[in-house]
Amino acid sequence: MTVQGAVLRALRKPRGSARQGFGTTSRRDNWVVFPVVQALVFTLCAGYLTFSGIFWEPILPTGYRWDGYLSPLFSPLIVWKDMPTWLSPGLLILWIPIGFRATCYYYRKAYYRFYFADPPGCAVGEPTMHRRFALENALPFVLQNLHRYLLYLAFIPLTFLWLDIIPAFIAPAGEAGVTDPGLRIGIGGLLFLVNVTLLTGYSLSCHSLRHLVGGRIDCFSCTRARRVRYTLWQRLTDLNRSHMWWAWASLITVTLADIYVRLLVLGVITDQAIHFNL
């Protein structure tokens, strides 16, 4: 393999004059602010969701259901009779969206920048310990290539979240003034609807989906089937342009939806709703 070695050496870039070292740059704008704010929001949301979905129930059983509202972290709800108490039902579901988002092309950009400083900003020096990193060429980050499988899986909880919309809009019988189950338009239901819409937008705007639907084709006009896929690809491309927006918006609404249900359960707030008898 000496030939190969020679070739690879020949293609190696000669060294430039960039100053190395964490944070060295000639940029005069406030490049620090953006990643720091992003890191704060992301860490708060992700930290809370992990706690709520995995640790809250085993530590302090509180409940995540309230009158037809099921926290999106626990859907579909999987419980059985002698389920160990250390196991939160959220854990059985949450690994899918966590994995989906961890391998997402947008979140990768964001967290490589704000958690790994690789790079901290464009044309900003990195910690010199990065120099030999193999990035996504070797374990663990080579696993990012499995993004598409997590995408497939992500559609499972997403389907259940849509199904959860139905009980969220049905008023339970026995409430004051309500004799039969009726239509209930509550803040919770609306929040759930917005949340699941944003989650769907996030899933559909996925780069991997865009590739699988049409991006992998070289000649779009060659067959009728491909023309259909081209049209789909165009739609997904439009969505994909705002993948970042979907990612942040849906992360925040999931957090809010869970907080809302928890607060209802704890009795801190009550659900404001309009009821209609059917």
Place this chain on the structure above:
Amino acid sequence: MIETRPPAEVPARAEALPGAAIDEARASSVAKLRVFRGEPGTPSRYDEFDVPVEEGMVVLDALHWIQGNGAPDLAVRWNCKAAKCGSCGAEVNGRPSLTCKTRLSDFDLDEPITVEPMRTFPLVRDLVTDVSWNYEVNRSIEPFSPPADVPQSDWRWQQEDIERVQEFRKCIECFLCQDVCHVLRNHETERPFMGPRFLVRAAGLEMHPIDQADRRPYLKDVGGVGYCNITKCCTEVCPEHIKITDNAIIPLKERVADEFYDPIQWAWRKLRGRSDSAPDRRSLPVLQAGRQAEPSIEPTPERLARAVGEDSPVAEPMHAAAPTTSTPAAEPTPAAERTDAGKVAKAARATAGPRAKRARRRPDTGDETPSEG
């Protein structure tokens, strides 16, 4: 007869073109430029210049003013001054930019504006760097490879088939994306990394509707597509606004994943067997049998006479090759291997593994995958 139309009154002297002379008095304010000076082996320094600012002035104008007023030997590489040639890339206040489209009005003129060369490449002098490494990388990419047995005159495809490729071919090779890429700038990777510019070029070839080569093994093993961690700085600096990350690199990563990191697709390929034969004409974007080729538009005297005398032009697209004195060489001739660089390039393509050796990608991969999920 042929008319020339003089101005209304014939003056003894023609006047200069309107507004020809640049009015120095229009200069309204002064910009302070800190310009990197130096060459390899000598200590570098920053020279400061006070440059009078005119409306609409760009950094390159300021550098030219400096050349004409005080530092005639200031080395700057530039050409078209219209953001079309990609020569004048530099780092302005730390941001890789084309100096010909970076306007002074975008800066706070109370503070000095720092201009440095592209730091990722070896310095030649002042603002000029040696970007020749990029051309070596370019050479290692397998060139455009149309099917050998279909003449160009039979090629047919639609605008939508090439719109992606056209975006990539807007690239003006300014190498700002290479400059800003932290893998090239800050990392010392074990294997080479081709950088965003050449991922864009590879994407333009891979997505070409009639190209038959498979560059995925090359991209994975030589080009180092895995080194890219999609932090999008290349997209931010691209003066041609090519969506490098979203439209070129990520789709290439997905294509590489199809081939190397997708067990279901791997199993499916094993099951069906890979065809290494030339692709079926029916699956190519070419004129199909049964559809009549359009008549030739070989220019005849009558046709020419009609064209010259015609009142209304007629749209006649170019098609079937007319028999003429010389025929185009549709099949690329083998690359000359006179230079060492040529050998390296050829070896690089081969290094990517046995599949790269003229592996024919089935042109219909797009359709024949199981719909996983």
Place this chain on the structure above:
Amino acid sequence: MVGGKLLNNARMAELHAREAPDRVRELEAWGAVFDRTRDGRILQRPFGGHSHPRLAHVGDRTGLEMIRTLQDRAVAAGVDVFMECTITRLITGADGVVGAFGYWRTTGGPVVFPAKTVVLATGGIGKAYTVTSNSWEYSGDGHALAYSVGADLIDMEFVQFHPTGMVWPPGVRGLLVTEAVRGEGGILRNKDGERFMSRYLPEDRRGEYASTDEEAARWVTAQSEGRVTDARRPPELSTRDNVSRAIYTEVREGRGSPHGGVFLDISYLPPEHVRRKLPSMYDQFKELADVDITTGPMEVGPTTHYVMGGVRVDAETGASTVPGLYAAGEVAGGMHGANRLGGNSLSDLLVFGQRTGAAAAAAATSVAGWKKAPYLDPVQVRDAGRELSAPLEQGSGEDPYALQRDLQDVMQRLVGIFRVEADLQEATSELSRLKARWPAVGVRGGRTFNPGWNLVFELRNLLVVSEAITRSALQRTESRGAHSRIDHPETDQAGWGGRNSVVRRRPDGSMEVTTTALPEMSDELRLLLGGAH
């Protein structure tokens, strides 16, 4: 031929027309990606003066597409490219040109290329003018090199002023606004909103242009869809010389835009369409002038763009009048006559680049023992080396940048769109004064990538071509194509028809300006033109 006011080399025009389609197909076979028609073929559009939509294109960046394609092809073929190498002298022997002397810009080191044949492909002379669409490299290097070894230059008075250059802001004045804007339907208006071009159409060709705005609009729609139409083309698509004069006249007579141009408007078309067909123009105006061309008009004015004149070459081979020396592209003369039509430059490069390259290679390899490098006269090489170092050794002296500004000012003021004898006389004497200043030019700094040093040799070349332009313009006492004499406004077909101006270097170093008859055209072409004209 008609666009070139019958001063073209007919054989070159014929070869160009016959072979350009092959060259375009060749580009596609090498990977070029042209815009398509609905049935999957290469879409073509017309520019000014075309009687046929015949330009294969890629939005408004066809040239870039050609560069990329040819670059990729050269890389794949393993062609040696010597980048950033300036040739300052041609070396001659008993059999004409035998080599070239120059230096590497990145190191400043001298270099000699022994060569059986040399092909000039150095482009034009735009940097002789203040307002130009050309880059700094367009300093007439090839013209001057050919002149220096005794080759003929023809038609040097024909300098094309592109009608649409940017006029504002000052830093981008002269930057090209591609003819594709008018090809896609751009409308020229003066400050009163008048669509003035219809007033400037030549009477004998008026019938070829739309008589109403409605007809012009119909034509635009049909063109963008690649459809056949009975509508005639808009008046904006008149030949470049004509449109330039029209804009110049409007501005002179006080009907110009605020910054001394006129308005070019494409904003009546759907923004999406404009952005797709003219993406570079959209960006150029957005980023450099804060103008959104999808919502408002551009301000444009004439800019020096192209020189029709150049080295006199053989139509078939591109050989100059000096053995061993060839020329192709803008540096070669004859193909475009008195005025070049839009789009013909790119196809000129393809057709005659291919022909000249093949002919030069064939000539170089035809003799026995051709692999042996030719003998280079050491005296010439030594002199070239001394000449190269002289400005650096001079150190301080005449500032090359000041000399360049003065030269551009003379040419811009006195040898522009409209010319008159008094101006041209004054320009001649100004130029000789500038020429006298040149030997005293000195530059500071070292040899590594020193732009001031490089400028010294460009100036020498610019002085030669400026003199050639001015004296040819003085000689031609008529108006034809891009050459407009205020004192001789008529086209004098009897006196000047079929006569090319010729410039050559006398053995004593002085410039000889004379004329020769145009090469005979074939009976077939004569028949064709007779019918049309």
